[in-house]
Amino acid sequence: MNSFTVSKTPIEGLIVIEPKVYNDTRGFFMESYNKESFAKLGLNMQFVQDNHIKSRIGVLRGIHYQRKFSQGRLVRVIKGKVYDVAVDLRKESPTFGKWYGIELSAENKKMFYIPENFGHAFLTLEDDSEVLCKTTNVYHPSLKRESYIMMLIWR
Template sequence: MSKFKKVETGIRDLYVIEPTVFGDNRGFFMETYSKKDFNDIGLTMDFVQDNHSKSKKGVLRGLHFQIKHTQGKLVRVTKGSVYDVAIDLRKDSETFGKWYGVELTEENKKMFYIPEGFAHGFLTLEDETEFQYKCTDYYAPEFDSGVLWNDKNINIEWNLEKYGLNEETILLSEKDKKQQTLLQFIESGVVIG
């Protein structure tokens, strides 16, 4: 029996991963990645880079992707919580332009696997939130790109009111304030890969 449960999202290759957690009065133990166990549930990617970020409540990072050296990502929260979102940007996909969001928290210990060809971003729901992720390719700044977090054509439901936030309180980098819309991405003719 695998130590990981792969949960379908309705978008091909995009999965929520639920690890087996062993807990008692001392705390808990869990494996966060095992190549063998991931292979057993059909996830055969290879990871080459790990990243770690820390953010305060209301920070929105994204929605990022690389047009070449595309990165699959296995993301999780080790402290605090986020609302994590992925958008399918694979041109030939039946779910192109569709998004899926999931809460990742220190308590629920869920992970999210975002394959190559997706834009990815997250909204931090608590101060001092720490976010960690594994990537299938190296960061290549010359191929860095993104999609605007509040693009009306994608219509992501960020649940701002639920989390005690609003558009004025969202904290974005200067880069993320100026990202392209999905329509601009389509019109550019750029193909990810």
């Protein structure tokens, strides 16, 4: 039996992953990533960097993207709650410019896989929310872009 349930979204490549959570009197246990289990589900990404982000309530981070050395991301929340959004920036895609959003929280334990060539942002819905983000490419500060136009549309 796999430790994860995968749900597709209306945008090809964006995936919601729900881990199997084992609760007992001590608390809970879950795998947040298992290369072998992910591969069995057809998720063959190679992560090279982990990021830990803490934000106050109402903070909007993004929309971030790197054209060169694009980053795929596996996003989850370990404290609090965020509204997480991915924007399709693949020019050849039938969903180019479309976005999908999902609420991620420490409570629901859902994870959101965002492949390369997508913009990524989140809005914190609770104070001191903490987000963990695994990436398929390292962060290149000189290549990072933020779409201020998309941020204005968000607001």
